[in-house]
Amino acid sequence: MARIAVVGAGIAGLAAAHALREHEVVVVEGAGRIGGKLSTSDVGGVDVDEGAESFLARVPEGLGLARAVGLGDEIVHPATTSARVxxxxxxxxxxxxxxxxxxxxxxxxxxxxxxxxxxxxxxxxxxxxxxxxxxxxxxxxxxxxxxxxxxxxxxxxxxxxxxxxxxxxxxxxxxxxxxxxxxxxxxxxxxxxxxVPVTQSPAPVFASLRPGMGALADAVARRSGAEVVLGRPARSIERLAQGFRVVHGPTTDERWVAADAVVVAVPPAPAGRLLADLAPAAATELATIEMASMAIVTTVWPSDGLPSATGSGYLVPPDAGRPVKAVTFTSQKWSHVGAPGSIVVRCSLGRHGDTAVLQRDDTDLVELAVAELSLTCGARGRPSATRVTRWGGALPQYAVGHLDRVARIKAAVAAVPGLAVCGAAYEGVGIPACIRSGQAAADQLLPMLRADRR
Ligand SMILES: Cc1cc2nc3c(=O)[nH]c(=O)nc-3n(C[C@H](O)[C@H](O)[C@H](O)COP(=O)(O)OP(=O)(O)OC[C@H]3O[C@@H](n4cnc5c(N)ncnc54)[C@H](O)[C@@H]3O)c2cc1C
Incomplete structure (x- = not known):
């Protein structure tokens, strides 16, 4: 068996680890948990996603991976998709x-x-x-x-x-x-x-998982059989006479993974730093990909607290001059979320280049969400529970010329045998696209790893 280091335990890195499971895989993750933007936690006694809450069901990768890792029975579809603006x-x-x-x-x-x-x-x-x-x-x-x-x-x-x-x-x-x-x-x-056909296919456009999207990351990691090293950011990737060395953790407690191949599955800024010596042309391009930060304010209301909350949610254009850019009536959209007698709502704040709103403290962000819901849904009283999740560097911005930039990055990386990149920075930010990207990184490496084994 070959040994592969995957750097980053977001869904792209985990999908790569799963696709490489015939080999020995070590996933090195900087945070104290796996999943990256996939994370589910409790708000007022209800499990609600903190980041991504669903995935496209009309492309195969999300549903396919969920089924492959044993979550087929947990797949759910929205109860309503009627969105407004x-x-x-x-x-x-x-x-x-x-x-x-x-x-x-x-x-x-x-x-x-x-x-x-x-x-x-x-x-x-x-x-x-x-x-x-x-x-x-x-x-x-x-x-x-x-x-x-x-x-x-x-x-x-x-x-x-x-x-x-x-x-x-x-x-x-x-x-x-x-x-x-x-x-x-x-x-x-x-x-x-x-x-877009006149008669829409009855097949649902979106899917989610009953236990929350965090469950996908957990199941993929488990079924990959990979060793997962948590709380140890990769600091450098060195090329050895044979293979690579991924150095991780603080300088005072430096450790490394020796590997025949490496998949770099982290956002563009850390990917650029890790590739600076190995693939400098890719590193230079990665440094130009900007990220947008955002925050999700989750609130739980009594069922009569939002009299005019209808449909799955709504969007707010920037020219409305309001800090909240999107509202999801989560417990209306997903019948598996919430408890009887309550409404769960997620408000999203933060657009690329607009960081001032995110500098406000959590109490302020909750007040902005409550003010938004008062304006549009006649909110009465106060939410019974709230949670603020901040996503610094949440989403890569595909600026004009992005596809050419990605082609240059991929070419520079492919010039280093045994090295691959994947993740939201490249060919799609959605979960299925990130899974596809992780699987493609594995496909790029597998022929070399199988040849080495012979
Ligand atoms: C709030 C929010 C809502 C979203 N909603 C949806 C949705 O509903 N549907 C959908 O399809 N998509 C959604 N997206 C987009 C989607 O979730 C992400 O694009 C996707 O999950 C990114 O996966 P990834 O593996 O590329 O990166 P990430 O999830 O960012 O994972 C990268 C991992 O690398 C780790 N890392 C970073 N640096 C290092 C280092 N030096 N060493 C080791 N590890 C490191 C990070 O800690 C992280 O765990 C949403 C995104 C956000 C932020």
Whole structure:
């Protein structure tokens, strides 16, 4: 058996460890627990996710891994997915059949947009085709603004991208975050109409796990059979005559793992530091990937405490000038969450570049969440329990040119036999994409490891 060190016990690193389980795997994790952004804990007697709460069920990796590690019976789907957006002074339904806020037809924008703004959006159907070949990259905001007008960007695209990336439409790469729009080569609405069927498949779009998403990390780690070293940040990766040495822990208590291969599954900043000597070109590129920080304020209310909380939740565009960017009525969306007679709500704060709100203390963040719920849901009284989870460096920002940057990183890493990278920094921040990335890192290494064994 070969010996492999996986650095980082988020879902990407754990998926890599699981895919490499025919070998001896050691996972080196800097924090005192595994899971990274997957963590479930108790709020007022109810288990609620602190970070990711669900995953896409229409791609195979999330469901596949959950089933492979014995969680098939724990898979659940949302009880409601009807989400709204704050627009023109009140909450309004999101247009059906849309991709990141770009709808299949202009009519469905009525309400979220004023009549002149809807007319402007309809110009997308008549606007001339671009004279470039569509191969270049630009921001989602630039493309959608040009085709449908700024109102669509501000009221729909920005809040939706804020929900997934904690990022901004005018900064995020269209090729990396909304490839369905990038390839449109003409009307974006027609492209959406082609890609989103009129009759939606009855198959659920999202899934979660009854015990919470933290259970996925636990089960994957267990089934991988890997040794997991906790509370020991990797400090350097050295290349030896044969294989590598991963040095971890403080200088006063330095230890290392010798390995035939290494998977680096940490966010871009630590990945860049670890690769500085081994793959300097990759390290330089990794250093340019910015992260957005955020906080999740979870509150538990008596069932009559939020009279107008309906549906799965809502989004708030940045131009509303409010600190909360998204609200999930968690116990309405997921029937397995919560206790009878209570409503669990998660409020999300923090967008890329907007750090001031996150400098406020926990009491202030709870007050901001309560004020938001008073405005939109008629909140009465006080929540019976609260929890503030801070995610510093939560989500990588796929800036314009991201896919080319990732190609350069991957090429520089592939030039070092036995080295692979994976995680949210590269080809998707969602859980299935991170799993795919971890499995791809394993696939990259397995042929070499099997050849070495012969
Ligand atoms: C609040 C929030 C909500 C989200 N909601 C969803 C959702 O509902 N659905 C969805 O699909 N996605 C969601 N995401 C995105 C998704 O959860 C993440 O992109 C994904 O979990 C990242 O996995 P990862 O393994 O790449 O990184 P991480 O989870 O960040 O794991 C990296 C690990 O590396 C460790 N590490 C860092 N430096 C070192 C070092 N030097 N040595 C050793 N270890 C180190 C860290 O401690 C961490 O455990 C959400 C993200 C956040 C922040």
């Amino acid at each position: 704050w627009a023109r002074g009140r909450l309004r339904p999101l247009p059906p059949r849309s991709v990141f806020g770009v709808p299949a037809n202009a009519r469905s924008l009525a309400g979220v947009l004023s009549a002149p703004e809807v007319l402007r959006a309809a110009y997308d159907l008549a606007a001339p085709m671009p004279d470039d070949d569509g191969a270049g990259d630009e921001s989602v905001g630039a493309l959608v603004g040009r085709r449908l007008g700024r109102a669509v960007v501000v009221r729909l695209v920005d809040p939706l991208l804020g929900g997934v990336y904690a990022g901004r439409a005018d900064e995020l790469s269209v090729r990396a975050t909304a490839p369905q729009l990038a390839g449109a080569a003409g009307s974006l609405m027609r492209a959406v109409a082609r890609s």
